Amino acid sequence: MLPVADLGLLPEGVAEHHGGTTVCADTPWASACRTPNTVSDFAVVVADYADRLWGAGVRPGAVVALVKANHFDIQAIQCALVRIGALPALLSVKMEPADLLHCLKELDRPCLLTDADGAAVLRPWQDQLGEIVSRVLTLTPEAVLPGAVELSESAPHQVTRHLGTDPMLITHSSGTTGKPKLLVHTVDSLYAHVAPQIGVVKSLDYAGISAKCLSFVHVRMSSGLLTLLNTGVPFLGISSPDLAPVRAALLRYRPESLEAQPNMFLRWEALARETPNPFSAVERYISSFDAMHPRTLRTLLEASERPNPTFIQAYGQTETGPVTLLMTTRADVREPGRLDSRDVGAAFPGMEIRVVDDAGAEVAADASGYIEVRTPARAESMIGRPPLPGRDAWWPMRDVGRLRPDGHLELYDRQVDQVPGVPSTLRAEDILLDELPELGEVVVIAVAGAVTAVAVTADGKPIDDDRWQRARSRAELPEDTGVDYRPWEDFPLTGTMKVRRHRLVTPGTPG
Missing domain, CATH: 3.40.50.980 (Rossmann fold)
Known part of the structure; x- marks a missing residue:
């Protein structure tokens, strides 16, 4: 029997069963004894x-x-x-x-x-x-x-x-x-990350290469490696999210599955308009960090030349692993109203979600509040921090959202990123991106008590004011919302390309 979640033993064990399965990277292995x-x-x-x-x-x-x-x-x-x-x-x-x-x-x-x-x-x-x-x-x-x-x-x-x-x-x-x-993750906590992923992969008909362009130090990649080895899915690691190497890797390997972080997919929208089309062979896109912008979902699903491409999203944290799962088809994103949804799916089996108020009491059905989860995949401990509560305790995700009657979770904001007077900055950003295709990124924040949209455009030019005002109105932002145009390089990002919103507080300057 294979050691399902032991990272040290699994590669050797899997090699005995399906050693010929593809596992490779798009760039050289500088310090390895050979190129795998x-x-x-x-x-x-x-x-x-x-x-x-x-x-x-x-x-x-x-x-x-x-x-x-x-x-x-x-x-x-x-x-x-x-x-x-x-x-x-x-x-x-x-x-x-x-x-x-x-x-x-x-x-x-x-x-x-x-x-x-x-x-x-x-x-x-x-x-x-x-x-x-x-x-x-x-x-x-x-x-x-x-x-x-x-x-x-x-x-x-x-x-x-x-x-x-x-x-x-x-x-x-x-x-x-x-x-x-x-x-700190144990064998058991990491296995709890992996078990639902193995279930999803086994339910799908994988044949081609699964490519991942991620931060390879993230726990998502460790659990992803365990999933790939346990299921025998061929794998390609793409090292850089920049357009040129991604284009080259996709055209060379033609992966059937492609996983990346949300802001990578956002920046790759430009590739969807190219000939030859790098996404033509992709049957399923995967993201497991944050909710995806609907414009990005639609753009990439429309770029696939497969008959029924799917976008698989999971919501979770490093502390918890994936908690919810949502599968979106091309038909879904063409439905009226779908573009305004922050739906991140329903809980995996064995995981629980609730929404609470400021006092920690569960809110009424369909009301918004603070998201908490209970999962066996939660990390064992934090270095330099007090002991964590047991895994049977509710874990605060530090996000705001609502739990719908159908069991799906909608994500509105990080608690610390809420902007007074804006019901959901994330939903507002979805609408702005959809209404204004030239926007490469937009982040709604509060600066000195005023609502500000920090934006980058594809050509570096400001958006026509009339078009901006129409989009702002539809996004339910205040009439006096300011726009702070910056180059993409001035957006302070984490290693997983999330925007560090608290670093965007000074208009017109880098974070």
Whole structure:
């Protein structure tokens, strides 16, 4: 029987059953012993990383912070660390340096494993590293930091098997509303992430490649890897969300399934108008971070040349894993009224949702309030924080929404991002994007008590005022709502490309 949720053992076990299944990345594996193209190759790379980590003195119980360029090799290194009994802490190289240093300090002198990109981010603080980390290991010789040792010498490693309650992985929240939180996942909690995903995949008729362009340090990718290995779905990891590499990867591999973060899909709308069409072979799109803008749903579903393409959305957090599931078809987005919905679907079996008021009392059916969930997939603990309540306790998602009579959840706002006088900033943004196709992004915030839409346009030019006012009125924004036009590069983003709204408070300046 395969070890369903043990990241250290699963690659080797799966290689014995369907080792020829495609597992690859769109860019080179800079530090791997070979370029994997199959599950068998991936298992060999995991074992080689394990030998080199063992040769460098990494032993069971060690906490190893991984800070490197975004690439699918992060998942192989993670598996290798778990395999030898170490505890990987996956940190985004896109994190703001102050937040990255904060996370390293929270880990209490971990071993740091990095590459050239990670070293470049940390180099301005290299004099502090000796006090923050126990040692520095590098994956490539270009990663120059004081006292760094390249991961090159090999020694046969010893395999560690994990029990269900053993910590297996540390990941971090996105930091959308503040400093990222470090979350510890056990075998059991990660399995609870994976179980519903395995069920969904097995219910679908997968044949072609499943491509994912994600932050590969996110727990979503770890659970995604477990799902792919357990179901035997061919896989492609796309490293960069930029238009050129995404276009090249999609045209080369023609994936049947494509998963990305919502703001990636938003930016990829431009690709849907190209010839040749990069999305022509996509039968299902997948996103599991935030609700998707309906314009993006419609654009990508219309771009597919498959007869019945589907957009699969899940709502959840790093702390909880996916909680709800919604499948949207091309026919759905053509229905009148569908474009105004913030529907994120119904709860997975075994997971519960409720909506409460300020006092924590459940609100009347169909009323809005604060979303809480109860799920066996909730993280075990947070580094540097008090013990978390048991998994039978209700968990606050810090989001505002309503639970409809049909069991579907509608998402309105993050609690901290609510704007006085605006029922739902997210719904308002949906309408603005649909009414004004030239908008590349728009974020509604409160600045000094006034409602402001921070916007970027495709051509960099402001929108005609009459058209803006008509769209603003339909979005139910106040008449005096201001517009602050900025280039896309000035939007402060997390590693998962969420906009850090609290950093957009000063009009006309970067966050």
